[in-house]
Amino acid sequence: xxxxxxxxxxxxxxxxxxxxxxxxxxxxxxxxxxxxxxxxxxxxxxxxxxxxxxxxxxxxxxxxxxxxxxxxxxxxxxxxxxxxxxxxxxxxxxxxxxxxxxxxxxxxxxxxxxxxxxxxxxxxxxxxxxxxxxxxxxxxxxxxxxxxxxxxxxxxxxxxxxxxxxxxxxxxxxxxxxxxxxxxxxxxxxxxxxxxxxxxxxxxxxxxxxxxxxxxxxxxxxxxxxxxxxxxxxxxxxxxxxxxxxxxxxxxxxxxxxxxxxxx
Amino acid sequence: xxxxxxxxxxxxxxxxxxxxxxxxxxxxxxxxxxxxxxxxxxxxxxxxxxxxxxxxxxxxxxxxxxxxxxxxxxxxxxxxxxxxxxxxxxxxxxxxxxxxxxxxxxxxxxxxxxxxxxxxxxxxxxxxxxxxxxxxxxxxxxxxxxxxxxxxxxxxxxxxxxxxxxxxxxxxxxxxxxxxxxxxxxxxxxxxxxxxxxxxxxxxxxxxxxxxxxxxxxxxxxxxxxxxxxxxxxxxxxxxxxxxxxxxxxxxxxxxxxxxxxxxxxxxxxxxxxxxxxxxxxxxxxxxxxxxxxxxxxxxxxxxxxxxxxxxxxxxxxxxxxxxxxxxxx
Numbered sequence: 203x204x205x206x207x208x209x210x211x212x213x214x215x216x217x218x219x220x221x222x223x224x225x226x227x228x229x230x231x232x233x234x235x236x237x238x239x240x241x242x243x244x245x246x247x248x249x250x251x252x253x254x255x256x257x258x259x260x261x262x263x264x265x266x267x268x269x270x271x272x273x274x275x276x277x278x279x280x281x282x283x284x285x286x287x288x289x290x291x292x293x294x295x296x297x298x299x300x301x302x303x304x305x306x307x308x309x310x311x312x313x314x315x316x317x318x319x320x321x322x323x324x325x326x327x328x329x330x331x332x333x334x335x336x337x338x339x340x341x342x343x344x345x346x347x348x349x350x351x352x353x354x355x356x357x358x359x360x361x362x363x364x365x366x367x368x369x370x371x372x373x374x375x376x377x378x379x380x381x382x383x384x385x386x387x388x389x390x391x392x393x394x395x396x397x398x399x400x401x402x403x404x405x406x407x408x409x410x411x412x413x414x415x416x417x418x419x420x421x422x423x424x425x426x427x428x429x430x431x432x433x434x435x436x437x438x439x440x441x442x443x444x445x446x447x448x449x450x451x452x453x454x455x456x457x458x459x460x461x462x463x464x465x466x
Numbered sequence: 467x468x469x470x471x472x473x474x475x476x477x478x479x480x481x482x483x484x485x486x487x488x489x490x491x492x493x494x495x496x497x498x499x500x501x502x503x504x505x506x507x508x509x510x511x512x513x514x515x516x517x518x519x520x521x522x523x524x525x526x527x528x529x530x531x532x533x534x535x536x537x538x539x540x541x542x543x544x545x546x547x548x549x550x551x552x553x554x555x556x557x558x559x560x561x562x563x564x565x566x567x568x569x570x571x572x573x574x575x576x577x578x579x580x581x582x583x584x585x586x587x588x589x590x591x592x593x594x595x596x597x598x599x600x601x602x603x604x605x606x607x608x609x610x611x612x613x614x615x616x617x618x619x620x621x622x623x624x625x626x627x628x629x630x631x632x633x634x635x636x637x638x639x640x641x642x643x644x645x646x647x648x649x650x651x652x653x654x655x656x657x658x659x660x661x662x663x664x665x666x667x668x669x670x671x672x673x674x675x676x677x678x679x680x681x682x683x684x685x686x687x688x689x690x691x692x693x694x695x696x697x698x699x700x701x702x703x704x705x706x707x708x709x710x711x712x713x714x715x716x717x718x719x720x721x722x723x724x725x726x727x728x729x730x731x732x733x734x735x736x737x738x739x740x741x742x743x744x745x746x747x748x749x750x751x752x753x754x755x756x757x758x759x760x761x762x763x764x765x766x767x768x769x770x771x772x773x774x775x776x777x778x779x780x781x782x783x784x785x786x787x788x789x790x791x792x793x794x795x796x
Contacts, residue, residue, distance in 0.1 A: 272691055288693060297688035300789040301706045310702060314693035334518055344790025347525030349518075362692060380521060386514050 221366045221398035222248040222271055222289070227280035228423075229266055240266050242423035244280070250365065253392055253399045255413035257406060257452070259460050263424035264402040268370050271400065286365020286398075292372045296351035298343045304354045305330060305339030311361035329357040332391060349380035353387065360395065369401045373408070382440060385411055389436050406449045406456065411440045416452060420459045428455050571757045576764065579757035588741075593769060596727060596742035599655070600773075603662030604723040611667040611719065615674030615712075616700075629675070632668050640665030640722065641729035653736040658727065665726030666719040673715010677708035709785055717778040724770045743769065
């Protein structure tokens with residue numbers, strides 16, 4: 203069980219140029235004859251420590267792309283490289299295992315990574331403390347609020363000690379107040395851990411609030427339509443004027459992409 | 467990123483900060499003297515921790531404890547009353563001689579018959595013979611049914627091949643196997659165990675299959691992302707996730723074991739076989755001893771229910787409770 207860890211570390215050291223490299227990736231579903239192309243020639247790098255938001259309307263294949271990067275599915279064409287090892291993935295639903303306590307959920311991820319039993323408990327406590335859930339180790343999943351569950355899910359994802367954290371609309375199902383707080387948490391944790399983040403959302407403000415770079419995908423098939431570098435400093439707030447201004451600009455582009463589908 | 471499509475949106479930072487200050491200033495004037503708190507970024511993490519603690523406290527509900535007397539009144543009293551009612555109706559039927567007394571003895575006659583068996587020191591022996599057979603048959607059925615169910619659930623060709631047969635076997639009364647089993651194995655324990663297995667294995671396997679089918683795909687994806695693949699995925703994700711369905715299958719499997727066992731014991735009576743509750747019932751019938759017949763029927767019922775209540779119900783309750791699910795039904 204110890205081999206994946208060392209392998210991961212070696213690969214990480216040997217190629218620190220990017221956390222994820224997506225090269226000319228296309229993806230189609232369905233049988234030959236009735237194929238539907240979901241992703242078309244996507245090329246995208248995520249630099250180490252970078253925070254990238256993938257933005258797009260329904261049907262742009264952003265979740266499909268995330269699944270490909272996570273290794274849950276194979277691209278039809280092109281190549282994906284994640285030199286930091288198996289990326290961690292967070293879903294819209296917390297996806298915590300209800301038969302385990304919060305802490306055991308985190309420990310299972312550590313165990314699968316080959317962390318020896320003696321260290322697991324302590325590591326899990328540290329990770330829970332990182333997401334400000336000190337003392338929640340023995341709590342059952344159903345005893346936690348929606349925001350707490352997502353934070354445990356974040357701790358579990360971080361337990362994989364991957365260089366790349368993939369997030370698939372992780373805050374979409376939360377109420378606005380909790381989501382706002384988790385944006386701050388994520389920004390803090392990202393800064394503290396130096397992990398690279400590829401974050402999928404359809405919420406323009408969320409993307410601008412969080413990301414260093416926003417990538418707009420067009421829909422059916424998904425292509426990289428536009429990119430923006432967001433370089434005003436963190437901590438930002440979703441109400442900031444600068445966030446609002448850029449959101450307006452991006453929303454215009456997004457609507458332009460959507461309009462194209464009404465024309466033919 | 468050197469991308470041709472990249473447009474850099476750099477707002478005049480100083481201007482942005484000014485706007486921010488302006489707005490916070492305005493709010494501070496309107497509300498109170500909280501301006502320092504809102505503008506200083508330094509104490510923000512602490513401020514966030516407090517905010518988060520507040521949210522957590524607001525959104526978590528403490529589970530209410532139900533007092534014991536209330537549990538007794540709502541859970542234990544109704545079945546006791548129901549049993550009492552049955553005995554009262556029975557006594558009335560006896561009193562008014564709905565059937566002649568030799569066909570319908572009184573509750574007291576049946577109790578007397580049980581008392582006599584107890585005095586002869588045989589009662590526990592009869593129960594033990596049946597329970598040990600049932601338990602052994604059940605354990606073997608679990609050992610066979612579990613891998614079988616897993617195979618049917620996870621391997622598509624196996625499922626296509628024997629899935630329907632397994633469901634069909636489950637709905638078949640296992641008493642139908644008794645004549646064949648007697649011819650194959652003779653009047654001995656093998657016959658009894660064969661019938662018990664044919665009754666219990668399909669329902670245990672089917673329970674596991676439906677348990678596995680009901681596992682949310684999200685759990686499997688989450689498992690794969692943390693590296694629980696292959697056998698490790700089965701052990702750490704699939705089986706625990708399927709546990710509630712599996713337990714329901716086990717409970718049903720026990721009911722089927724017990725039923726099949728009684729069917730086999732009633733038909734397969736021979737001096738070579740120890741006397742279980744089924745044989746007790748059959749012997750009493752041969753002797754036209756109606757109080758003993760009813761006593762045996764009562765014992766079969768009580769032991770079957772008792773094992774479900776003492777073994778399976780608490781197990782199921784614990785598993786469901788720990789997952790925040792309510793045990794269904796009574």
